[in-house]
Amino acid sequence: MPLLHISHARRSMDSFKSVLQSATMVSFLESPSPEQHSYFDDFQGLIVGTLLVALSVQFLQTAELFTGQIAGLSLVGERATGVSFGSLFFVLNLPFYIIALLRMGWFFTAKTFVAVAMLTFWSFLLPQFLGFDSLDRLLGGVLAGVTAGAGLIVLFRHGATLGGVGIVAVWLQDTKGIKAGWVQLGFDLLVFALALSFFDIQAVVFSLIGAAITNVMIATNHRRDRYIAH
Template identity: 75%
Template sequence: MVSFIESPSPDKHSPFDDIQGLIVGTLLVSLAVEFLQACDLFTGQIAGLSLVTAKATGMSFGSVFFLMNLPFYLIAYLRMGLAFTLKTFAAVGLLSVWSAILPQFFTLTNVHPLLGAALAGVTAGAGLIVLFRHGATLGGVGIVAVWLQDAKGIKAGWVQLGFDVLVFGLALSFFDLNAVVFSLVGAAITNIMIATNHRRDRYIAR
């Protein structure tokens, strides 16, 4: 029987646990991306900042996203270790794979932007929580957020939400107001879920 109790020293995940965690977490986030794309919305974090920067400078999104992530991978290696960094690389790669595969098998249509934003927020939040609990992120600010929570006790969800507010503020100059508002709703749901659920001292299954 599975019970959920507090434990000061939870057992470590096995390699198999981590593999399935990375697969499930990235699949959920990829599903969130499908909801956002179906509603012409966008996300926060470094991906959102890269999109805004690309709009402002004329550079490609891929180039900006790659360059902006480089210092965060260095932080991951220096502060969180090699295993965390490699898992994060693996998670980013898996997300790219799922994002290419999912549209080949189903298409979302006639989704109201508010519902799409809410569903994206929930699925992304669940996926990121899974990744965090298996020692990985999807790069960018998530790396700093997890490090600050582990090292300083600052909630990862609030760190990410604070950054997202800045990103969406900048986005007002380049995107439709309704798209920005609905996108912010999705980001808020994601980060509130992380802030209230990502606790290393809780939910240890035995």
């Protein structure tokens, strides 16, 4: 009798394993595959992303802070050389657009140009409808960091950046697995080190806090292994 019970138990276990394997295979076959964003998806993503970044600029301007990336480097260069911010920003971005064309393709580069144009539009429009009489510098840095981080994540997930180091950051993440947020944070540290010679220490510290928040948000939320749409 014990032998019969053991044999029956083994057959039951084998049947259970077979059912479990079949269920696992069905679940795998029915799991959603990565889907390409539609043109509408990308368009609304560019609108939302650039609007959030423009809002972060509004916070920075009100709190009398600045930012990192090529924009921050251009501001430091303007203080150091007297060359206008616009001229420096245009010239410093040229090598990055060449990289975008060679490494990321025309479509990525075109979306980045559109994103830059949208950000310019929002930057002119927002102050007409939104303003602050005053804003604590620390709070301004935090709010700017959060809104810029959220906006850039949206842009990255829709295959666009705001030019500059963001282009290299996205390319390195896609090809080398290096997180985009850490690349941008490293560049920001260099910019802020230079800014110490031209801005007061409080502005540099609170601006650095905002930049750190932005880049940590990107590093922890924009991951190819967790985000399946593209």
